[in-house]
Amino acid sequence: MAAEGLPDKVKSRADLPADITIWEVGPRDGLQNEKSIVDLGVKLEFIDRLADAGLRTIEATSFVHPKWVPQLADASDLLAGLSKRDGVRYPVLVPNDRGLDRALEAGVTHIAIFASATETFARKNLNRTLDSQFEMFDSVVSRARAAGMDVRGYVSMVFGDPWEGPVPIDQVVTVGRRLLDMGCSQLSLGDTIGVATPGQVEAIIRAFDAPDALAVHFHDTYGQALANTLAALQCGVSTVDASAGGLGGCPYAESATGNLATEDLVWMLDGLGLSHGVDLNKLADTSAWMATQLGRPSPSRVVQALRG
Ligand code: HMG
Ligand code: MG
Numbered sequence: 001m002a003a004e005g006l007p008d009k010v011k012s013r014a015d016l017p018a019d020i021t022i023w024e025v026g027p028r029d030g031l032q033n034e035k036s037i038v039d040l041g042v043k044l045e046f047i048d049r050l051a052d053a054g055l056r057t058i059e060a061t062s063f064v065h066p067k068w069v070p071q072l073a074d075a076s077d078l079l080a081g082l083s084k085r086d087g088v089r090y091p092v093l094v095p096n097d098r099g100l101d102r103a104l105e106a107g108v109t110h111i112a113i114f115a116s117a118t119e120t121f122a123r124k125n126l127n128r129t130l131d132s133q134f135e136m137f138d139s140v141v142s143r144a145r146a147a148g149m150d151v152r153g154y155v156s157m158v159f160g161d162p163w164e165g166p167v168p169i170d171q172v173v174t175v176g177r178r179l180l181d182m183g184c185s186q187l188s189l190g191d192t193i194g195v196a197t198p199g200q201v202e203a204i205i206r207a208f209d210a211p212d213a214l215a216v217h218f219h220d221t222y223g224q225a226l227a228n229t230l231a232a233l234q235c236g237v238s239t240v241d242a243s244a245g246g247l248g249g250c251p252y253a254e255s256a257t258g259n260l261a262t263e264d265l266v267w268m269l270d271g272l273g274l275s276h277g278v279d280l281n282k283l284a285d286t287s288a289w290m291a292t293q294l295g296r297p298s299p300s301r302v303v304q305a306l307r308g
Helices: 026-033 040-052 075-081 097-105 119-126 132-146 169-182 198-208 225-234 262-272 280-294 301-307
Strands: 021-024 110-116 150-156 186-191 214-218 239-242
Touching: 021 214, 021 262, 026 040, 040 075, 040 280, 075 097, 097 132, 110 119, 110 132, 110 169, 119 132, 132 150, 132 169, 150 169, 169 186, 169 198, 186 198, 186 239, 198 214, 198 225, 214 225, 225 239, 225 262, 239 262, 262 280, 262 301, 280 301
Parallel strands: 021 239, 110 150, 150 186, 186 214, 214 239
Antiparallel strands: none
16 A cells, blocks of 8 residues: 555556666755755755665765856765765766866765767866867776776767757767767766657667666756656666756756656656655655755645645
């Protein structure tokens, strides 16, 4: 019997992956875009509560230039204050060698690099050209792998770019394959500004022809994130990025709104009978608490329905 107000589990659908890994990005993608800088203590409590709710991969922060993203300038202090739990991974974003040095000093074991599929966003987000971003990542990935780290690769602006418009699939696949060839263990396809629709999602996943190596990362600007996620699951992808309460955005892409809310994802996965390990009630409590800290309601429909 499900908790009151929550859907009963149904038999899992044979055409979908049975076990879903939720890659929680709220503390990083969510908080990097907040106007105010959230207190370190609140960030630490947020991460701890997410782990308590059953999330096993929690993207904790970024070792980017503190002037570029002041909201995450406390990355080293955050790692020092984190009470790490067994079985929970705490990956961080790292753009370059300086970021990797800082991550190594902080005892990080999982990192993610983040490439752009477009020229304009590479310049705006990384101060590099599309081509020269790979020189920066090459060094990071080889050093990180040599140090025994696991490295995820993001590709941003996969489905559309606010300056360049639609992005050709070949261009995305070329960027993504370079990251996999460099030694990234997983590629997360980022709909940075939330413009994708399910047909495009299917086309890009089929073009990579490697669903086991892929994750999807949807922002919900046009309300398509859940439909896009289902399309990705139907193509065999089993890792889905989401942000508690639907926090999120990108400070270098103004049209980016919040990520797919983790609660909305969990509600759908429960309805499909797919396992994910997250306690929806504890998670919704966490997002309701975080909304109070931030002084505004959560945009997640499920949080509103359960806690509104
Ligand atoms: P730059 O200005 O070209 O850096 O920035 P540089 O290499 O020329 O170095 C200039 C100075 O910065 C040097 O100091 C470096 O040491 C220092 P100086 O010698 O002059 O005293 N520096 C650093 N200090 C601390 N940490 C560092 C670091 N790097 C250099 N890591 C850089 C290049 C990549 C650093 C900058 O562009 C940057 O930090 N960008 C990050 C922007 C960002 O975080 N964006 C949001 C994340 S991406 C995203 O949200 C999308 C995603 O969610 C997926 C999706 O939605 O699609 C992942
Ligand atoms: Mg993002």
